[in-house]
Amino acid sequence: MKRIRIILVMAAIGWILLPAAVSLAGEADVVGVKASSGKDVTWSFSVTVRHDDEGWDHYADRWDVLGPDGGILGTRVLYHPHVGEQPFTRSLAGVKIPEDVKEVLIRAHDSVHGYGGKEVVVELPGK
Numbered sequence: 001m002k003r004i005r006i007i008l009v010m011a012a013i014g015w016i017l018l019p020a021a022v023s024l025a026g027e028a029d030v031v032g033v034k035a036s037s038g039k040d041v042t043w044s045f046s047v048t049v050r051h052d053d054e055g056w057d058h059y060a061d062r063w064d065v066l067g068p069d070g071g072i073l074g075t076r077v078l079y080h081p082h083v084g085e086q087p088f089t090r091s092l093a094g095v096k097i098p099e100d101v102k103e104v105l106i107r108a109h110d111s112v113h114g115y116g117g118k119e120v121v122v123e124l125p126g127k
Contacts, residue, residue, distance in 0.1 A: 027051070027108075027110060027113045027117030028051040028060040028108035028113075028117045029049065029117040030106050030107060030117070030119055030120045031050045032048035032089070033046070033106050033120050033122050035104075035124060037125070041098070042096055043095045044093040045065055045074070045076075046090070047063050047091070047108075048087050048089040049063060049087060050086055051082075051117070052086065053082050053083045054081070054083070055083060056080075056081060058111055059081035060078055060081075060082065060109070060111075061077070062076060063075070063076050063090075063106060064076075064109070065095050065105075066105040066106075066107065067098070067101050073095055073104065074092055074095035076091070078090065097124065101124070102124055103124060104124065105122075106122060
């Protein structure tokens with residue numbers, strides 16, 4: 001009976017601590033953005049993301065370029081964790097930005113928390 005109690009207490013402690021362990025990496029933050037225009041209506045973005053990737057179960061898995069209406073104009077999928085490579089920068093070219101859009105929002109996403117980290121508004125030079 002005493003062993004069963006000990007096992008139940010240990011299981012309860014594990015269930016209490018599990019959410020904290022899962023969320024140690026926190027949300028993915030955008031910490032830098034460089035935008036450059038192409039010859040037409042396309043733009044390129046180099047985005048720096050910080051996230052304490054823990055491996056395949058919890059890592060920053062993409063970032064998005066959003067227009068003023070919240071619509072997604074482009075997405076850069078991050079195909080693997082960047083453990084030990086923080087912050088990291090990845091680029092996306094060929095993003096079509098409507099002529100009337102003067103600024104965009106860049107947000108990052110992670111595989112556990114989704115969206116919610118630091119976002120960056122980028123004014124598009126020359127627009």
